[in-house]
Amino acid sequence: MYADYNATTPTDPRVVNAMQPWLTQRFGNASSREYRLAWDAAEAVEDARARVATSINAHSREIVFTASATEALNLAIKGFVGYAGWDRKKLVVCATEHAAVLACCSHLHHATGIEVDMPGVDRDGRIDADALGAALCSSKKVLLAVMAVNNELGTIQPLAPVAAAAGAASAIFLCDLTQAVGKIPVDVHSADIDMAAFSAHKIYGPKGQGALFIRHMAPALELEPLIAGGGQERGLRGGTHNVAGIVGFGEACAIAMQESSTEAVRLAALRDRFERSLRAALPQIWVNGAGSDRVANTTSIGFGNIDARRLLRDVDEIDAATRSACASGRDEPSHVLKAIGLGDQRSRACIRFSFGRFTTDAEIEFAIEKIIRSVRRLGHSGRASG
Numbered sequence: 001m002y003a004d005y006n007a008t009t010p011t012d013p014r015v016v017n018a019m020q021p022w023l024t025q026r027f028g029n030a031s032s033r034e035y036r037l038a039w040d041a042a043e044a045v046e047d048a049r050a051r052v053a054t055s056i057n058a059h060s061r062e063i064v065f066t067a068s069a070t071e072a073l074n075l076a077i078k079g080f081v082g083y084a085g086w087d088r089k090k091l092v093v094c095a096t097e098h099a100a101v102l103a104c105c106s107h108l109h110h111a112t113g114i115e116v117d118m119p120g121v122d123r124d125g126r127i128d129a130d131a132l133g134a135a136l137c138s139s140k141k142v143l144l145a146v147m148a149v150n151n152e153l154g155t156i157q158p159l160a161p162v163a164a165a166a167g168a169a170s171a172i173f174l175c176d177l178t179q180a181v182g183k184i185p186v187d188v189h190s191a192d193i194d195m196a197a198f199s200a201h202k203i204y205g206p207k208g209q210g211a212l213f214i215r216h217m218a219p220a221l222e223l224e225p226l227i228a229g230g231g232q233e234r235g236l237r238g239g240t241h242n243v244a245g246i247v248g249f250g251e252a253c254a255i256a257m258q259e260s261s262t263e264a265v266r267l268a269a270l271r272d273r274f275e276r277s278l279r280a281a282l283p284q285i286w287v288n289g290a291g292s293d294r295v296a297n298t299t300s301i302g303f304g305n306i307d308a309r310r311l312l313r314d315v316d317e318i319d320a321a322t323r324s325a326c327a328s329g330r331d332e333p334s335h336v337l338k339a340i341g342l343g344d345q346r347s348r349a350c351i352r353f354s355f356g357r358f359t360t361d362a363e364i365e366f367a368i369e370k371i372i373r374s375v376r377r378l379g380h381s382g383r384a385s386g
Contacts, residue, residue, distance in 0.1 A: 001317060001318050001319065001359075001363045001366055001367055002319045002356075002358075002359075003318055003319055003320040003353045003354060003355060003359070003363075003367065004319050004320055004321050004352075004353075004354055005297060005354040005355060005356030005357075005359075006151050006152075006179060006202070006297075006298060006321075006352065006354035007321060007354070008201050008202070008207065009201060009202060009203065009204045009205075009356055009357070010204065010358060011201075011204060011205065011206055011248070012204035012205075012251075012252065012255060012357070014251065014255060015204060015205055015206070015248045015251045015252050015255070016248075018247055018248060018250075018251040019206065019244040019245070019247055019248040019251075020244075022041070022044060022243045022244035022247050023244045026040055026041065026044075026243075027041075027243075028040060028041035028243075029041060029240055029241075030042040030044070030045045030240075030241040030243055031230060031232055031240065031241065041241070041243045044243055044246070044247050045065075045241055045243060045246050045247075046060065047247075047250065048246045048247050048249060048250025048251075049063050049065070049246070049250070050250075051250035051251070051253050051254050052211055052249055052250055052253050053213075054253070054254075054257065055181055055182075055186070055253035055254075055256060055257055056177065056181060056186045056187070056188045056196065056198070056213060057186070057187040057188060057189055057190070058188050058189070058213050059216060061216060062213050062214055062215060062216050063211050063212075063213060064211065064212045064213075064214060064233045064234060064236050064237055065209070065210070065211055065233055065237065065241065065242075065246055065249075066197075066209075066210040066211060066212055066233075066237055067208055067209065067210060067242070068199055068208065068209070068210040069100065069176065069178045069197045069198055069199035069202075069210045070100040070210070071210060071226070071237075072197035072198070072199075072210045072211060072212035073098075073100045073101055073104060073145075073174070073176060073197045073212075074100065074104050074226060075212055075223065075225070075226050075236065075237065076143075076174050076195045076197065076212055076214075076223070077091065077101065077104045077105065077108070077143065077145065077174070078104065078108065078224070078226060079223030079224045079225065079226065079236070080143045080172065080174075080223060081108050081112065081114055081143075081224075082222075082223075082224045083224060086112040086113060086114045087113070087114075088140055088141060089114055089115075089140055089141045089142075089143070090114065090115045090116075090117065090138050090140040090141070090142045090143075091105050091108070091109075091114060091115070091116045091117070091142075091143050091145070092116075092117045092118075092119065092132070092135045092136055092142055092143070092144045092145070092171070093105050093116060093117070093118050093144075093145045093146075094118070094119060094121065094127050094145065094146045094147065094157075095118045095119065095120050095121055095335070095339040096121050096125055096147075096150055096152075096153075096335070096336045096339045096340075097145055097146070097147055097176065098147065098151055098176055098178070100176075101145050101147075101176065102335070105145075115140070117135040118135075119131035119132045119134075119135050120339060121339050121340060122340070123291070123340050123341050124153070124155055124289045124290075124291045124292035124340065125150050125153045125155035125157075125288075125289050125292065125336070125339075125340055126155060126157060126158065126292055127146060127157065127162060129161060129165070132144075132162070132165055133165055136165055136166065136168075136169035136171055137169065138169070141171075141172075142166075142169060142170075142171035142172070143171065143172045143174055144162070144165075144166045144169075144171045144172065144173050144174065145174045145175075145176070146159075146162050146173070146174075146175060146176075147175065147176035147177075147178075147179070148175050148176065148177050148179070148180035148184075148186070149177075149179035149180040149183065149184065149295050150179070150289070150336060151178070151179045151336075152288075152300055152323060152334060152336040152337070152352050153288050153289035153294070153298070153300050153336060153340070154179075154289060154294035154295045154297070154298025154299065154300070154354075155289045155292050155293070155294055156180075156184060156292070156293040156294060156295060159175065159191045159193070160191070163191055163192035163193065164192075166192075166194075167192060172194045172195065172221065173192065173193055173194045173195070174193075174194065174195045174196070174197075175188075175191070175193045175195070175196045175197075176196070176197055176198075177196045177197065177198040177213075178197065178198050178199050178202055179202065179295065179298075180198075180295075181198045181202070181203055181253070181256065182202070182203035182204075182252075182253075182256035182260050183260060183264065183295045183296065183297065184260075184264070184295060188213055188215070189215075193213070193215070194214075194215045194217075194221065195212060195213060195214050195215065195221070196212070196213040197210065197211070197212050197213075198210065198211055198213075199211075200245065200248060200249035200252055203252045203253065203256050204252050204255065204256075204356075204357060205245075205248045205249045205251070205252030205253075206244070206245045206248040206249070208242060208245050209242055209245035209246060209248065209249045211249070212236075223236060225237065225238070227239055259357075263296075263357060264295075264296040264297075265296070267296040267297040267355055267356070267359070268296035270355055270359060270361070270364050271296060271297060271298070271299050271353075271355060273364060273368075274299065274353065274355075274364050274367065274368060275287055275290075275299055275301070277368045277372075278301065278368060278371060278372065281368075281372045282303070282372060282375055284303075284304040285301055285302060285303055285304060286301070286302045287299060287300065287301055287302075288300035288301070288302060288337065288340065288342075288350060289340070297354050297355045297356060298352065298353075298354045298355075299352070299353050299354075300337075300350055300351070300352045300353075301350065301351055301353065302342075302346055302349045302350045303349045303350070303351065303375060304349055305345075305349065306349055306375060306378055307348055307349065308322045308348060308349055308350055308351045309322060309348075310378065311351065311371075311374060311375065311378065312351065314374045314377070314378060315367075315370045315371055315374045317366075317370060318367050318370060318371070320351050320352065320353045320354075321351070321352050322334070322348075322350065322351055322352065323336070323337075323352065333347030333348055334347055334350070337350055353367075
């Protein structure tokens with residue numbers, strides 16, 4: 001059973017069908033624009049750009065295609081920092097951000113000396129308002145990075161107060177929408193977001209395709225490009241367009257717009273049944289972030305004194321994770337779980353289960369039975385301390 005949809009999703013067959021012609025017969029370079037094959041490719045890119053933009057209530061001209069959400073986030077952050085004036089700029093980053101943000105900011109701090117401040121969060125993963133206000137109080141030009149939905153907890157960050165704080169400080173607000181698009185309604189303009197990153201493979205599209213939203217404003221946001229080349233993507237991302245991937249991204253966004261609301265109801269019912277059944281049979285477990293609004297598909301469960309990796313090995317028919325896929329190779333506990341107040345032992349007892357479009361009732365029942373049996377067999381009792 002696959003239960004790691006937050007790491008990646010299977011490509012929807014409808015998306016594959018939409019992409020297929022652009023991998024074979026319609027293989028033109030969208031930047032050539034001097035003959036029919038290239039014109040068709042360029043038109044397909046722009047059609048997909050409009051569909052991607054619509055999914056977050058943006059305008060087509062505000063979408064820059066990248067190879068991933070990680071690249072989009074790096075373009076936003078490194079593009080903001082630029083090649084000079086580092087002493088006049090500051091990065092404010094929520095402590096529970098994705099590694100793509102944290103690693104990028106750490107690299108820039110060590111390379112340039114730019115100031116980086118990391119406000120903490122409460123026990124459910126919501127950013128601390130007082131800490132945020134203090135961090136934004138600066139004479140420097142500030143970029144604030146706060147994700148809309150936490151990839152490990154599923155916590156939905158209340159963006160209105162975050163955007164208001166950014167606006168009051170004249171800061172640029174960058175939002176990682178990777179776990180939000182396709183799961184909850186997203187409106188970048190109503191939310192006062194200045195830049196946002198998201199990815200195709202989290203919404204049943206292809207891997208290798210992402211996007212950065214850059215709000216159209218006056219004066220325009222000036223970013224230094226990461227990849228110089230032929231001037232593609234408004235000069236911000238050189239290189240030949242991945243036409244098939246872009247088309248797949250557009251199709252995935254269109255399907256998500258049509259189906260996400262009903263799918264959220266179904267997934268919430270599955271997740272709630274999963275949590276309720278495990279809690280009834282294993283009273284020692286806990287759910288991280290359960291006190292806040294969460295996306296419907298995600299649950300982070302602590303299994304007391306048991307080591308989560310040991311449990312996953314014992315239930316090897318279930319594909320789940322102890323943390324974000326981008327941090328799964330590390331030995332240290334999840335930085336997200338530590339940020340919400342869990343000690344090392346309790347952090348190591350947690351598993352993230354994330355369900356999706358192809359998760360069935362039967363799979364949920366199978367997982368419940370397997371996990372209960374395994375925990376009991378492993379002799380688990382009581383909660384962990386620390």
